[in-house]
Amino acid sequence: MRKNHYLFALTLICILLGMIIGIQYNTVKKQNSLTENQRLTELTATLKKVQEEKEALQARLEEKEKIIKDYENGLNFGATVENLQSEIGQLRAFAGLTEVRGAGVRVTMNDSSIKKGGDSNAYLVHAEDLLAVMNELNVAGAEAVSINGQRIVGKSSVSCAGSIVMVNGERVAAPFEVLAVGDGDILQSALKFPGGVVDNLAPWGIEITIKKEAEVVVPPFIQTVLYKVPVLEQEVDQ
Amino acid sequence: MIAPILGLICGVLIGVASKVVIPYGYSGYVAVAILACLDSVLGGIYAILQKQFDLKIFATGFFCNGILAVGLVWLGNQLDINLSIAAIVVFGSRIFNNFSQIRRFLLKKSQKQIIVVTEKEE
16 A cells, blocks of 8 residues: 555656656757758858859869960960960969068067066077967968068978077068068957967067058068979970 | 556656757756656665655655756856766766666566475475
Protein backbone atom coordinates (compact mmCIF):
# COMPACT_ATOMS: atom_id res chain seq x y z
CA MET A 1 0.00 0.00 0.00
CA ARG A 2 2.76 2.33 0.98
CA LYS A 3 4.79 1.28 -2.04
CA ASN A 4 1.92 2.27 -4.33
CA HIS A 5 1.95 5.67 -2.74
CA TYR A 6 5.62 6.07 -3.60
CA LEU A 7 5.07 4.79 -7.10
CA PHE A 8 2.37 7.40 -7.57
CA ALA A 9 4.76 10.18 -6.55
CA LEU A 10 7.47 8.75 -8.76
CA THR A 11 5.07 8.54 -11.69
CA LEU A 12 4.01 12.15 -11.23
CA ILE A 13 7.59 13.31 -11.19
CA CYS A 14 8.39 11.14 -14.21
CA ILE A 15 5.57 12.83 -16.11
CA LEU A 16 7.03 16.21 -15.17
CA LEU A 17 10.52 15.13 -16.23
CA GLY A 18 9.14 13.73 -19.47
CA MET A 19 7.41 17.01 -20.23
CA ILE A 20 10.62 18.96 -19.69
CA ILE A 21 12.48 16.53 -21.95
CA GLY A 22 9.78 16.89 -24.61
CA ILE A 23 9.91 20.67 -24.48
CA GLN A 24 13.69 20.60 -24.65
CA TYR A 25 13.44 18.30 -27.67
CA ASN A 26 11.19 20.86 -29.37
CA THR A 27 13.62 23.64 -28.57
CA VAL A 28 16.70 21.84 -29.83
CA LYS A 29 14.90 20.84 -33.01
CA LYS A 30 13.82 24.41 -33.67
CA GLN A 31 17.30 25.80 -32.98
CA ASN A 32 18.87 23.33 -35.39
CA SER A 33 16.50 24.36 -38.14
CA LEU A 34 17.35 28.00 -37.35
CA THR A 35 21.08 27.43 -37.84
CA GLU A 36 20.37 25.53 -41.04
CA ASN A 37 18.51 28.56 -42.32
CA GLN A 38 21.42 30.82 -41.42
CA ARG A 39 23.77 28.54 -43.29
CA LEU A 40 21.47 28.65 -46.28
CA THR A 41 21.54 32.45 -46.49
CA GLU A 42 25.30 32.39 -46.05
CA LEU A 43 25.70 29.95 -48.91
CA THR A 44 23.37 31.99 -51.11
CA ALA A 45 25.47 35.08 -50.49
CA THR A 46 28.65 33.15 -51.31
CA LEU A 47 27.14 31.80 -54.50
CA LYS A 48 26.11 35.28 -55.61
CA LYS A 49 29.58 36.62 -54.90
CA VAL A 50 31.28 33.83 -56.80
CA GLN A 51 28.97 34.33 -59.75
CA GLU A 52 29.79 38.04 -59.84
CA GLU A 53 33.47 37.21 -59.65
CA LYS A 54 33.07 34.78 -62.53
CA GLU A 55 31.38 37.42 -64.66
CA ALA A 56 34.13 39.92 -63.93
CA LEU A 57 36.78 37.37 -64.85
CA GLN A 58 34.92 36.50 -68.02
CA ALA A 59 34.88 40.17 -69.02
CA ARG A 60 38.59 40.42 -68.32
CA LEU A 61 39.27 37.32 -70.37
CA GLU A 62 37.42 38.77 -73.34
CA GLU A 63 39.36 42.01 -73.02
CA LYS A 64 42.68 40.18 -73.00
CA GLU A 65 41.68 38.03 -75.92
CA LYS A 66 40.88 41.15 -77.85
CA ILE A 67 44.35 42.56 -77.09
CA ILE A 68 45.97 39.33 -78.20
CA LYS A 69 43.99 39.49 -81.41
CA ASP A 70 45.23 43.04 -81.96
CA TYR A 71 48.81 41.90 -81.54
CA GLU A 72 48.36 38.96 -83.83
CA ASN A 73 46.78 40.96 -86.56
CA GLY A 74 49.43 43.66 -86.28
CA LEU A 75 47.12 45.72 -88.42
CA ASN A 76 46.82 48.54 -86.00
CA PHE A 77 50.46 49.37 -85.23
CA GLY A 78 49.69 52.52 -83.25
CA ALA A 79 47.20 50.72 -81.07
CA THR A 80 49.71 47.97 -80.36
CA VAL A 81 52.34 50.44 -79.20
CA GLU A 82 49.74 52.18 -77.08
CA ASN A 83 48.74 48.89 -75.54
CA LEU A 84 52.34 48.03 -74.77
CA GLN A 85 52.99 51.41 -73.27
CA SER A 86 49.96 51.25 -71.02
CA GLU A 87 51.04 47.78 -70.01
CA ILE A 88 54.52 49.05 -69.16
CA GLY A 89 52.95 51.77 -67.05
CA GLN A 90 50.83 49.24 -65.21
CA LEU A 91 53.78 46.96 -64.64
CA ARG A 92 55.92 49.82 -63.35
CA ALA A 93 53.21 50.79 -60.90
CA PHE A 94 52.80 47.18 -59.89
CA ALA A 95 56.54 46.76 -59.36
CA GLY A 96 56.64 49.85 -57.16
CA LEU A 97 58.78 51.92 -59.51
CA THR A 98 56.41 54.89 -59.49
CA GLU A 99 55.47 57.37 -56.83
CA VAL A 100 52.03 56.69 -55.41
CA ARG A 101 49.79 59.42 -54.04
CA GLY A 102 46.44 58.96 -52.45
CA ALA A 103 44.41 58.68 -49.29
CA GLY A 104 46.03 56.51 -46.67
CA VAL A 105 47.51 56.34 -43.23
CA ARG A 106 50.67 57.57 -41.57
CA VAL A 107 51.91 55.29 -38.81
CA THR A 108 54.67 56.56 -36.59
CA MET A 109 56.46 54.25 -34.20
CA ASN A 110 58.98 55.30 -31.62
CA ASP A 111 60.94 53.50 -28.93
CA SER A 112 59.35 53.36 -25.52
CA SER A 113 60.10 56.25 -23.19
CA ILE A 114 59.27 54.20 -20.12
CA LYS A 115 61.92 51.79 -18.96
CA LYS A 116 60.44 49.60 -16.31
CA GLY A 117 63.39 47.31 -15.95
CA GLY A 118 63.86 43.91 -17.46
CA ASP A 119 65.31 43.47 -20.89
CA SER A 120 65.81 46.95 -22.35
CA ASN A 121 65.57 45.46 -25.84
CA ALA A 122 61.88 44.85 -25.25
CA TYR A 123 61.25 48.60 -25.22
CA LEU A 124 62.66 49.23 -28.70
CA VAL A 125 60.93 49.01 -32.05
CA HIS A 126 62.24 45.89 -33.75
CA ALA A 127 62.33 44.79 -37.35
CA GLU A 128 59.67 42.22 -36.42
CA ASP A 129 57.34 44.98 -35.23
CA LEU A 130 57.80 46.88 -38.49
CA LEU A 131 57.17 43.68 -40.42
CA ALA A 132 54.01 43.05 -38.43
CA VAL A 133 52.70 46.56 -39.14
CA MET A 134 53.63 46.28 -42.81
CA ASN A 135 52.01 42.88 -43.07
CA GLU A 136 48.77 44.04 -41.45
CA LEU A 137 48.66 47.00 -43.83
CA ASN A 138 49.13 44.72 -46.82
CA VAL A 139 46.50 42.31 -45.49
CA ALA A 140 44.09 45.24 -45.22
CA GLY A 141 44.64 46.03 -48.88
CA ALA A 142 47.27 48.78 -48.81
CA GLU A 143 48.25 49.61 -52.38
CA ALA A 144 51.70 50.95 -51.55
CA VAL A 145 53.72 50.90 -48.34
CA SER A 146 56.95 52.61 -47.39
CA ILE A 147 59.06 52.64 -44.24
CA ASN A 148 61.07 55.81 -43.67
CA GLY A 149 61.09 56.57 -47.38
CA GLN A 150 61.96 53.03 -48.39
CA ARG A 151 59.30 51.61 -50.67
CA ILE A 152 58.27 48.06 -49.86
CA VAL A 153 58.26 45.96 -53.03
CA GLY A 154 58.48 42.27 -53.81
CA LYS A 155 62.24 42.21 -53.31
CA SER A 156 62.23 44.29 -50.12
CA SER A 157 63.82 43.16 -46.90
CA VAL A 158 63.40 44.35 -43.35
CA SER A 159 66.05 43.09 -40.98
CA CYS A 160 67.50 43.81 -37.59
CA ALA A 161 71.00 45.29 -37.43
CA GLY A 162 71.69 45.93 -33.79
CA SER A 163 70.24 49.20 -32.64
CA ILE A 164 68.96 50.11 -36.10
CA VAL A 165 66.87 48.43 -38.73
CA MET A 166 67.80 47.76 -42.33
CA VAL A 167 65.06 48.29 -44.89
CA ASN A 168 65.95 47.42 -48.48
CA GLY A 169 69.55 47.31 -47.29
CA GLU A 170 69.43 50.94 -46.13
CA ARG A 171 69.89 51.87 -42.48
CA VAL A 172 66.84 53.41 -40.90
CA ALA A 173 66.35 54.30 -37.26
CA ALA A 174 63.55 55.26 -34.92
CA PRO A 175 61.26 57.14 -35.13
CA PHE A 176 59.85 55.03 -37.90
CA GLU A 177 57.28 56.41 -40.27
CA VAL A 178 55.24 53.89 -42.20
CA LEU A 179 53.15 55.31 -45.03
CA ALA A 180 50.43 53.34 -46.71
CA VAL A 181 48.09 54.24 -49.53
CA GLY A 182 44.70 52.62 -49.33
CA ASP A 183 41.35 52.84 -47.60
CA GLY A 184 42.28 54.79 -44.46
CA ASP A 185 39.47 53.42 -42.32
CA ILE A 186 40.26 49.81 -43.14
CA LEU A 187 44.00 50.28 -42.72
CA GLN A 188 43.50 52.00 -39.39
CA SER A 189 41.16 49.36 -38.03
CA ALA A 190 43.45 46.57 -39.27
CA LEU A 191 46.16 47.85 -36.95
CA LYS A 192 43.91 48.76 -34.06
CA PHE A 193 41.70 45.69 -33.79
CA PRO A 194 41.74 44.03 -30.35
CA GLY A 195 44.72 41.72 -29.98
CA GLY A 196 46.29 43.25 -33.05
CA VAL A 197 49.65 44.88 -33.62
CA VAL A 198 48.97 48.00 -31.58
CA ASP A 199 47.64 45.97 -28.65
CA ASN A 200 50.70 43.73 -28.73
CA LEU A 201 53.08 46.68 -28.59
CA ALA A 202 51.10 48.63 -25.98
CA PRO A 203 52.43 46.77 -22.88
CA TRP A 204 55.98 47.80 -23.79
CA GLY A 205 55.06 51.45 -24.02
CA ILE A 206 56.10 51.69 -27.65
CA GLU A 207 54.71 54.92 -29.00
CA ILE A 208 52.62 54.16 -32.03
CA THR A 209 50.27 56.63 -33.60
CA ILE A 210 48.06 55.99 -36.56
CA LYS A 211 46.82 58.99 -38.49
CA LYS A 212 44.39 58.83 -41.37
CA GLU A 213 45.38 61.30 -44.08
CA ALA A 214 43.72 62.61 -47.20
CA GLU A 215 46.95 62.34 -49.17
CA VAL A 216 50.13 60.49 -48.45
CA VAL A 217 53.01 60.28 -50.88
CA VAL A 218 54.73 56.92 -51.07
CA PRO A 219 58.08 57.20 -52.86
CA PRO A 220 59.13 54.81 -55.63
CA PHE A 221 61.58 51.96 -55.22
CA ILE A 222 64.83 53.57 -56.34
CA GLN A 223 67.38 50.80 -56.26
CA THR A 224 68.25 49.06 -59.47
CA VAL A 225 67.96 45.35 -59.56
CA LEU A 226 70.33 43.57 -61.88
CA TYR A 227 69.29 40.06 -62.65
CA LYS A 228 72.40 38.01 -63.20
CA VAL A 229 71.68 34.58 -61.90
CA PRO A 230 68.21 33.69 -63.09
CA VAL A 231 67.46 33.23 -66.74
CA LEU A 232 64.50 35.51 -67.29
CA GLU A 233 61.65 33.47 -68.56
CA GLN A 234 60.59 34.34 -72.07
CA GLU A 235 56.97 35.03 -72.50
CA VAL A 236 55.30 32.05 -73.99
CA ASP A 237 54.32 32.55 -77.57
CA GLN A 238 50.63 32.20 -78.04
CA MET B 1 7.32 -0.41 -11.70
CA ILE B 2 5.81 0.12 -15.15
CA ALA B 3 3.80 3.17 -14.11
CA PRO B 4 6.77 5.59 -13.86
CA ILE B 5 8.09 4.52 -17.26
CA LEU B 6 4.67 4.97 -18.80
CA GLY B 7 4.49 8.34 -17.06
CA LEU B 8 7.84 9.33 -18.53
CA ILE B 9 6.73 8.38 -22.04
CA CYS B 10 3.40 10.21 -21.58
CA GLY B 11 5.29 13.26 -20.33
CA VAL B 12 7.57 13.28 -23.37
CA LEU B 13 4.57 12.99 -25.70
CA ILE B 14 2.74 15.81 -23.89
CA GLY B 15 5.88 17.96 -23.98
CA VAL B 16 6.43 17.43 -27.71
CA ALA B 17 2.74 17.87 -28.52
CA SER B 18 2.53 21.09 -26.48
CA LYS B 19 4.80 22.83 -29.05
CA VAL B 20 6.19 24.91 -26.20
CA VAL B 21 9.67 26.23 -26.97
CA ILE B 22 12.15 27.47 -24.40
CA PRO B 23 13.63 30.88 -25.27
CA TYR B 24 17.01 30.82 -26.92
CA GLY B 25 19.80 30.87 -24.35
CA TYR B 26 17.92 28.96 -21.69
CA SER B 27 18.07 25.54 -23.33
CA GLY B 28 21.53 24.93 -21.85
CA TYR B 29 20.13 25.35 -18.36
CA VAL B 30 17.22 23.05 -19.07
CA ALA B 31 19.53 20.35 -20.41
CA VAL B 32 21.48 20.34 -17.15
CA ALA B 33 18.26 20.40 -15.13
CA ILE B 34 17.04 17.35 -17.06
CA LEU B 35 20.23 15.49 -16.15
CA ALA B 36 19.84 16.39 -12.48
CA CYS B 37 16.20 15.28 -12.45
CA LEU B 38 16.98 12.06 -14.27
CA ASP B 39 19.57 11.32 -11.62
CA SER B 40 17.01 11.97 -8.87
CA VAL B 41 14.45 9.68 -10.48
CA LEU B 42 16.94 6.82 -10.83
CA GLY B 43 18.01 7.41 -7.24
CA GLY B 44 14.36 7.25 -6.22
CA ILE B 45 13.82 3.96 -8.03
CA TYR B 46 16.87 2.52 -6.33
CA ALA B 47 15.61 3.70 -2.93
CA ILE B 48 12.23 2.08 -3.55
CA LEU B 49 13.93 -1.21 -4.39
CA GLN B 50 16.03 -0.93 -1.22
CA LYS B 51 12.87 -0.09 0.73
CA GLN B 52 14.54 3.08 1.99
CA PHE B 53 12.36 5.43 0.01
CA ASP B 54 11.51 8.71 1.69
CA LEU B 55 9.10 10.89 -0.23
CA LYS B 56 10.40 14.11 1.31
CA ILE B 57 14.01 13.34 0.47
CA PHE B 58 12.99 12.31 -3.03
CA ALA B 59 10.82 15.34 -3.79
CA THR B 60 13.25 17.88 -2.33
CA GLY B 61 16.14 16.12 -4.05
CA PHE B 62 14.37 16.27 -7.38
CA PHE B 63 13.74 20.00 -7.27
CA CYS B 64 16.82 21.11 -5.30
CA ASN B 65 19.25 19.18 -7.53
CA GLY B 66 17.64 20.69 -10.59
CA ILE B 67 17.76 24.22 -9.19
CA LEU B 68 21.32 23.78 -7.92
CA ALA B 69 22.50 22.49 -11.28
CA VAL B 70 20.89 25.40 -13.10
CA GLY B 71 22.30 27.84 -10.53
CA LEU B 72 25.77 26.38 -10.98
CA VAL B 73 25.62 26.76 -14.74
CA TRP B 74 24.33 30.32 -14.36
CA LEU B 75 27.21 31.13 -12.00
CA GLY B 76 29.61 29.58 -14.49
CA ASN B 77 28.21 31.80 -17.23
CA GLN B 78 28.71 34.87 -15.04
CA LEU B 79 32.31 33.87 -14.27
CA ASP B 80 32.98 32.74 -17.84
CA ILE B 81 33.79 29.15 -16.86
CA ASN B 82 31.90 26.26 -18.34
CA LEU B 83 30.51 24.85 -15.10
CA SER B 84 27.89 22.91 -17.04
CA ILE B 85 30.64 20.37 -17.71
CA ALA B 86 30.98 19.83 -13.95
CA ALA B 87 27.25 19.27 -13.64
CA ILE B 88 27.21 16.95 -16.67
CA VAL B 89 30.11 14.86 -15.37
CA VAL B 90 28.75 14.57 -11.81
CA PHE B 91 25.17 13.81 -12.74
CA GLY B 92 26.22 11.61 -15.63
CA SER B 93 28.39 9.42 -13.42
CA ARG B 94 25.66 9.34 -10.76
CA ILE B 95 23.12 8.23 -13.31
CA PHE B 96 25.39 5.39 -14.35
CA ASN B 97 26.03 4.48 -10.70
CA ASN B 98 22.37 4.46 -9.79
CA PHE B 99 21.49 2.45 -12.84
CA SER B 100 24.15 -0.17 -12.16
CA GLN B 101 22.99 -0.45 -8.55
CA ILE B 102 19.41 -0.99 -9.73
CA ARG B 103 20.61 -3.58 -12.22
CA ARG B 104 22.60 -5.46 -9.60
CA PHE B 105 19.72 -5.36 -7.19
CA LEU B 106 17.29 -6.73 -9.73
CA LEU B 107 19.73 -9.46 -10.81
CA LYS B 108 20.35 -10.54 -7.21
CA LYS B 109 16.64 -10.56 -6.53
CA SER B 110 15.90 -12.83 -9.47
CA GLN B 111 18.76 -15.13 -8.51
CA LYS B 112 17.41 -15.44 -4.99
CA GLN B 113 14.03 -16.37 -6.33
CA ILE B 114 15.55 -19.11 -8.45
CA ILE B 115 17.45 -20.41 -5.44
CA VAL B 116 14.27 -20.40 -3.36
CA VAL B 117 12.43 -22.29 -6.06
CA THR B 118 15.15 -24.93 -6.41
CA GLU B 119 15.31 -25.35 -2.68
CA LYS B 120 11.60 -25.96 -2.59
CA GLU B 121 11.88 -28.52 -5.34
CA GLU B 122 14.43 -30.39 -3.36
